[in-house]
Amino acid sequence: MNSKAVQFLEANQSGERSTFVDDAKWRQENASWLRRSRRVAYAIMDYMQDNGLSRNDVAEKLGGSPQYVSKILSGKVNFSFKTISEIEEGLGIELFQAAAMEA
Numbered sequence: 001m002n003s004k005a006v007q008f009l010e011a012n013q014s015g016e017r018s019t020f021v022d023d024a025k026w027r028q029e030n031a032s033w034l035r036r037s038r039r040v041a042y043a044i045m046d047y048m049q050d051n052g053l054s055r056n057d058v059a060e061k062l063g064g065s066p067q068y069v070s071k072i073l074s075g076k077v078n079f080s081f082k083t084i085s086e087i088e089e090g091l092g093i094e095l096f097q098a099a100a101m102e103a
Contacts, residue, residue: 030078038075040084040095045073047093062090 002010027034048058055069062069071077072087088095 033078034076037077037079040077040079040087041073041075043093043095044087044091047091058091062087 044058047053048055053061055066055073059066059069077083084095087093
């Protein structure tokens with residue numbers, strides 16, 4: 001006999017397959033650059049906080065949109081060297097130092 005909780009879950013289950021396992025595998029396979037991307041995001045967040053800047057302010061300095069800045073700050077961007085250089089020049093900060101600091 002099924003409990004009410006099990007009956008509820010069965011009645012309300014999604015028809016779509018969960019992507020949890022695939023997502024976890026992807027994060028594990030890409031852990032190295034994701035860790036560096038988060039460090040870059042943290043460095044930019046620190047810069048924003050230290051200088052009282054909003055995402056709009058940073059977007060203006062980078063010549064991009066606030067949505068682009070949000071994507072960068074997500075810590076899930078696989079940056080190219082060109083993008084890193086553009087961010088460093090736009091904000092006047094050194095990101096490679098932040099990305100290289102491994103604990």
